[in-house]
Structure formats: structure tokens, C-alpha cells
Amino acid sequence: MPEWKQEIRRRLVNLKLDPTREAAIVEEMEQHLADYYAELLAAGATEVEAYQQSLAELQSSEVLWRDLRHSERQPHSETLVPGSTRRRNVIANLWQDVRFGCRMLVKQPGFTLIAVITLALGIGANTAIFSVIYAVLLRPSPYPAAERLVLLTTTGTHADLPTYVSYPDYVDLRDRTHSFDDTACFIDDVFNVTGVEPAVAVDGRRVNWNFFEILGVKPQVGRLFAPSDDQAGAVPTATISDSFWHEEFGGDAAVIGKTISLDGSSFTVIGVLPPGFELQRHDDVFVPLGLWFVPGHNLLKRDNESSHVLARLKAGVTLTQARADLSAVAAQLEHEYPQTNRGRSAGAERLSDLLVKDVRPVLLVLLTAVGCVLLIACVNVTNLMLVRAGGRETELSVRLALGARTGRIIQQMLTESMLIASLGGIAGLLLGAWCIRSLSKLIPGTLVRLDQVALNIPVLLFA
Numbered sequence: 487m488p489e490w491k492q493e494i495r496r497r498l499v500n501l502k503l504d505p506t507r508e509a510a511i512v513e514e515m516e517q518h519l520a521d522y523y524a525e526l527l528a529a530g531a532t533e534v535e536a537y538q539q540s541l542a543e544l545q546s547s548e549v550l551w552r553d554l555r556h557s558e559r560q561p562h563s564e565t566l567v568p569g570s571t572r573r574r575n576v577i578a579n580l581w582q583d584v585r586f587g588c589r590m591l592v593k594q595p596g597f598t599l600i601a602v603i604t605l606a607l608g609i610g611a612n613t614a615i616f617s618v619i620y621a622v623l624l625r626p627s628p629y630p631a632a633e634r635l636v637l638l639t640t641t642g643t644h645a646d647l648p649t650y651v652s653y654p655d656y657v658d659l660r661d662r663t664h665s666f667d668d669t670a671c672f673i674d675d676v677f678n679v680t681g682v683e684p685a686v687a688v689d690g691r692r693v694n695w696n697f698f699e700i701l702g703v704k705p706q707v708g709r710l711f712a713p714s715d716d717q718a719g720a721v722p723t724a725t726i727s728d729s730f731w732h733e734e735f736g737g738d739a740a741v742i743g744k745t746i747s748l749d750g751s752s753f754t755v756i757g758v759l760p761p762g763f764e765l766q767r768h769d770d771v772f773v774p775l776g777l778w779f780v781p782g783h784n785l786l787k788r789d790n791e792s793s794h795v796l797a798r799l800k801a802g803v804t805l806t807q808a809r810a811d812l813s814a815v816a817a818q819l820e821h822e823y824p825q826t827n828r829g830r831s832a833g834a835e836r837l838s839d840l841l842v843k844d845v846r847p848v849l850l851v852l853l854t855a856v857g858c859v860l861l862i863a864c865v866n867v868t869n870l871m872l873v874r875a876g877g878r879e880t881e882l883s884v885r886l887a888l889g890a891r892t893g894r895i896i897q898q899m900l901t902e903s904m905l906i907a908s909l910g911g912i913a914g915l916l917l918g919a920w921c922i923r924s925l926s927k928l929i930p931g932t933l934v935r936l937d938q939v940a941l942n943i944p945v946l947l948f949a
Contacts, residue, residue, distance in 0.1 A: 488523065488537055490516045519543065579894070583901040590902060597874055598906070601867050605910025608863030610917025611856040613941070613949040617922055619849050620948075621939045622842055628762070630702035631798075635837040636808065638669070638795035640816070651795045651832075655819065659795065659832060662815045665808035669797040670694040677771050680747040682734040690748075690771035692778065698725075700798050701765070707731075708742040708757035715756075716776035723774065724753040728761040730770035748773065766841060797834070808834050867910075871903065915941065915949055 494515045498508055519540050526536035591598040638659060640651050660669045672693040679686050695716035715723050735741040745752050799808055816832035919941055
């Protein structure tokens with residue numbers, strides 16, 4: 487049997503075919519020539535005559551063109567042949583699909599615009615809401631060992647405000663419980679600040695000296711309170727927030743030692759808190775709580791004066807154990823002060839849970855709502871794509887009749903869909919960024935850490 491492969495390759499060399507495609511053509515032509523050679527021998531031709539007539543068959547341009555066209559219609563093998571440029575062909579095909587897809591979208595601007603806007607609305611709304619949810623509910627707490635931070639609670643004089651604790655209760659709970667490494671009292675306040683231009687009213691707090699120590703906060707400039715600052719008769723000192731430092735003092739490190747007037751009293755600035763620090767709300771000024779202890783007339787020891795109590799659980803102590811400890815102390819106080827509301831129903835709640843308790847249901851409802859909006863947007867775009875595909879039935883039929891493979895047509899359709907999805911995603915991110923700025927005006931700052939709501943990497947991956 488003559489060897490046909492070498493002869494076939496010699497005639498194909500000028501075509502510079504892809505190795506995989508050339509190998510398929512050679513196999514096809516070899517089989518054809520072998521069958522033709524066998525038929526000639528069976529018809530009575532000699533081997534020399536059969537060989538010469540087979541070569542003449544190979545030289546026929548009509549036969550060669552027919553087999554080349556037949557080979558083009560066959561699915562390409564996925565097996566890589568050494569020296570193959572298959573990967574470059576895939577990239578070239580993808581680039582061709584992208585360019586063709588762009589031309590098709592430009593030819594139908596109405597369809598493209600509607601599809602992109604529909605997706606952008608759904609993606610933008612979801613991106614904005616998820617950015618808030620990530621900052622408030624999912625982002626790790628900035629405080630070390632945040633799972634051990636709790637707020638003590640009682641229900642007594644201020645039954646409508648269960649996280650408030652009367653100062654006498656705080657003292658007893660601090661001294662009699664054994665579940666906490668440390669406790670600190672703090673009271674919300676508003677200060678009229680003079681000594682800056684213009685004079686302003688700012689939110690602030692009166693805190694025990696160890697308030698920042700329990701939270702694990704370090705100053706970025708100066709120092710925080712010491713025990714000597716937190717007592718009656720001490721030199722009045724204050725720490726200020728990073729935003730207040732930049733707004734009123736231009737971020738000047740020389741602010742340490744300067745004096746500001748709070749409600750008509752002079753306080754010396756001793757430290758600046760790190761950027762983004764806040765607890766339940768944004769506060770600009772903190773002063774020592776002990777300055778308000780006045781011998782003979784201690785306002786803080788009146789039963790109707792209420793405060794928050796921050797505590798850190800001892801290592802290994804669970805919240806359930808701490809609550810049992812607090813309940814035991816509360817029972818003692820009720821027994822010792824039967825004529826008052828002292829210590830009624832003392833308990834503890836994790837700080838992280840209380841910070842998002844009010845806003846969590848609202849945010850989850852919003853996320854569900856915008857999720858439905860995105861689902862509706864996707865369904866609408868799908869319907870548009872199906873209608874568009876129906877209008878291209880003739881085009882697809884012609885491409886199939888000309889020899890296009892079904893896989894290539896599917897790849898082209900998917901490429902066009904990805905182009906629309908990409909455009910909708912980019913527009914959605916831009917819309918989401920605008921929505922985030924709008925949300926900052928609608929969501930109360932006491933509920934959400936708005937300065938931490940941004941388009942960060944987790945939000946981008948979600949989008």
C-alpha cells in the first residue's frame with residue numbers, strides 16, 4: 487500500500503494551515519486515496535496504474551477543495567498537537583466576537599440603552615444597600631476582643647431606656663460583680679464650645695478615665711485620660727475627635743495644650759482620638775466624669791441621674807454567666823433598698839448587638855426589596871434578549887448554512903450578553919456610588935457609621 491501522507495503534506499505546505507487542521511485534512515485525504523487505490527486494483531488496474539491515477543485524483547483541485555471544506559465543517563479535536571496555535575486562535579476568536587458584539591449593540595442603540603439602564607438600576611440599588619450592610623453588620627469591629635465588650639442594663643426609673651443605669655447602681659454593680667475585667671461609666675451630653683470660630687454646639691460625653699482603655703483605643707496625638715484627671719478638683723482636661731481636630735484646628739499637632747471653653751468652663755486639650763472612632767453615635771468632645779463629683783452636692787448620685795455602663799468580660803466568662811452574676815447583685819440591691827427601684831432586672835447585652843439592634847431589621851428589609859428589584863431587572867433583560875434573538879433567526883440560519891459551528895454561535899451570543907452585563911455593572915457601580923452619598927443624608931448618623939460606608943473591595947465583589 488503506497489504511503490500517501492507525505493505526498494499530501496507536500497501539496498498542503500503552501501497553505502500554511504494550523505497543525506491541528508492540517509492533521510485532520512491529511513487523515514481525510516489519506517483515507518480517500520486509499521479507498522480509491524483499492525477500487526482501481528479491484529477493477530483490474532496494475533499497481534503502477536492505480537498509483538498514477540490516485541496521484542491524479544489528489545491533484546484535482548475540485549477534490550481537494552471538497553475535502554478542505556468538509557474538514558472545516560468537522561468539530562475541531564480538543565487534543566492539543568505539539569506546536570499548535572489553538573490558544574491563540576481561541577483568543578483571536580474571542581476578540582472577533584467582542585468586536586462583532588460591539589457592532590451589533592451599536593446598531594441597536596435602543597435595545598442596548600434599555601438593557602444597560604435596567605441592569606444599572608438593579609445593581610446600583612443593591613450595591614448601595616450592601617455597602618451600608620457591610621459597614622454596619624458585616625465589617626469586623628474595630629475594637630480588640632470586641633466579643634467581650636458589653637453594656638450593662640437595668641429597668642428601673644428609666645424603664646423606657648433599658649441600657650441606662652443609675653449611677654448608684656453602677657457603683658454597686660462595679661464593686662460587687664466578679665465577671666468583668668473592668669467597667670466604666672459614661673453619660674451623653676451636649677457642649678457649647680467657645681474659643682473656636684465660630685462657636686458651636688457639639689455632641690460629647692463625660693466618661694471615666696478607663697473608658698478608652700476598655701475599648702482598646704490609642705490616641706493619634708497626645709494622650710488619653712489618666713486616673714488623676716478623673717476626680718473632683720483635677721485640672722479640667724478634654725480629648726477631641728479627629729474630625730473636630732481638623733475642622734476647628736486644621737489638624738495642627740500644636741493643639742495639645744490649647745484651651746477650649748465648654749459651657750463656659752475652660753478645658754485643656756490633651757489628646758486627639760483616632761479617625762473614625764465612635765460608639766453608638768459620633769461625639770466630638772470627651773471630658774472626665776469625675777470632675778462633676780462635688781463634695782456635699784454630688785449630682786451624679788441622685789437616683790434620677792442615669793448613665794451608660796461599659797464593661798469587658800473576663801477571659802473565659804460567658805455572657806450567660808455574667809447575667810447570672812448581675813442578677814444576683816440586683817437581688818441584693820432590691821433587698822437592701824426595698825423602697826426604691828435600685829438594681830431592678832440588671833443584665834448585660836453585647837455591645838456589637840446593641841449598636842445594630844435598631845437598624846438591622848430595616849437594612850435586611852431594604853436588601854430584600856432591592857434584591858427583588860434586581861431579580862425583576864434580570865427577568866426584563868432576559869425577555870429583551872429573547873425577543874432580540876427571535877429577530878435574528880434569519881441571521882443565525884444563514885451562518886449555520888455557511889458552515890458555522892453551533893458552539894461558535896453560542897460563544898458569540900454569550901459574548902454579547904457579557905458585554906451588556908459589563909456595561910450594566912459599570913453603570914450600576916457609578917449609580918451605587920451616587921446612592922451611597924444620598925443615603926448619608928437619609929440614615930441617622932446615630933445608627934450607622936456613615937464614614938465607613940464606601941465602595942470597598944467586598945462591595946465591589948458583591949456588585
